[in-house]
Amino acid sequence: MLNIQELITDSDVLFYQEHGYWLGPKLFSDSELENIRDHHQRVVAGxxxxxxxxxxxxxxxxxxxxxxxxxxxxHWSDSTLAKFVLNPTIGKLAAQLAGVSGIRLWHDQLLHKPPQTNTNAGAVGWHQDWHYWQCAEPANMLTAWVALVDVDTRNGCMEFVPDSHKWGLLPDSDFFAQDLDTLQKSIEKHSGKPFETVPAILPAGAVSFHHCLTIHGSRPNLSDAPRLSMVLHLQPEGTSYKRGTPAEPHANVRLLSGEDGDPFTGPYFPVLYRNNSTGNPWDVE
Ligand SMILES: O=C(O)CCC(=O)C(=O)O
Incomplete structure (x- = not known):
């Protein structure tokens, strides 16, 4: 088990809280990555x-x-990916960044961004994740994004807008938008803040974290190989269902089948990490 003290410092936590993202360490070895990429590819193939x-x-x-x-x-489809998304080290890092005592999975997202085609359709439009998650409160959720290959600006790495998690929820999020410049202008008009982005350049096996209100997206992949990643969308324990928001159609509302105010618990929202849990073989040092 990796020693958490060597992976994150107090100033990393402060950086995340101040800027809404953090580029974390490499957590997975090359042989682990090879195995994960293999299972990633199998799920893509059906x-x-x-x-x-x-x-x-x-x-x-x-x-x-x-x-x-x-x-x-x-992870519903593959036990290697299931083990991967329940990673307790990622859970503990997330708990430290969010300043909470426990972390559950919200849902995972497998991503395969192909090399650019004529249609340019490999970009991810600027968005705030919580736009899609307003059915869950409070907005202190976060995402761990694990690079399965080296990522940089050439293959369309993620880009973050620093400090934007402090701007509140803006109306323009669109994950599938391809015209990033037009979307940026619209966001800037609503926020009143012109923005620049920071690229999340990571070696394979490293993880970045971002707050659920941080604006992010990515440009097309200009390399000749797919950009592969596994994304763990995470919730602090106690994150609760809020009925009647624009995110009411989110699948997790149906998976919870809960009343307004119920926490997102149960088998669909497994615990990655809980402070002071005893007798858990996944305990992180
Ligand atoms: O991988 C990307 O380019 C975007 C991923 C994303 O939107 C996310 O992890 O929340």
Missing amino acids: DYETGRPPHSRSIQPGETIDKIVKIDNS
């Missing part, structure tokens, strides 16, 4: 080890991959 399809996918197995492949709750 080879579901568990026999259970993922919750949803933007491109069906066998279809031409000419835009980003986004598969939600891919």
Whole structure:
């Protein structure tokens, strides 16, 4: 087990709280990555080890991959990916960054961004994740994004807008938008803040974290190989359902089947990390 003290410092936590993102360390070895990439690829191809399809996918197995492949709750389909998304070290890092005592999975997202095609359709439009998650309160959720290959500006790494988690929820989020410049102008008009982005350049196996109100997105992949990643969308324990928001259609509302104010608990929202838990083989030092 990795020693958490060597992975994160108090100033890293302050950086995250101040700027809404943090580029974390490499957590996975090259041989672990090879295995994860293999299972990632199998799920993209529709080879579901568990026999259970993922919750949803933007491109069906066998279809031409000419835009980003986004598969939600891919861990339902593959036990290697299930183990991966329940990683307690990522859970503990997230708990420290968010300043909470426990972290549960909100849902995972497998991403495969193909090399640029004529349609340019590999970009991810600027958005705040909480735009899609307003059914969950408070807005202190966060995301761990694990690079399965080296990522940089050439293959369309994620880009963050520093400090934007302090700007409140803005009206323009659009994950699937391809015209990033027009979207940026619209966001700048609503926020009154012109912005510049910081690229999340990471070696394979490293993880970045971002707050659920941090504006982020990514440009097309100009390399000749796919950009592969696994995304862990995470919630502090105690994050609760709020009925009647624009995010009411979110799948997690149906998976919870709860009353207004109920916490998102239960088997669909597994615990990655809990402070002071005893007898748990996943305990992080
Ligand atoms: O991978 C990307 O380019 C975007 C990912 C994203 O939107 C997220 O992790 O919240």
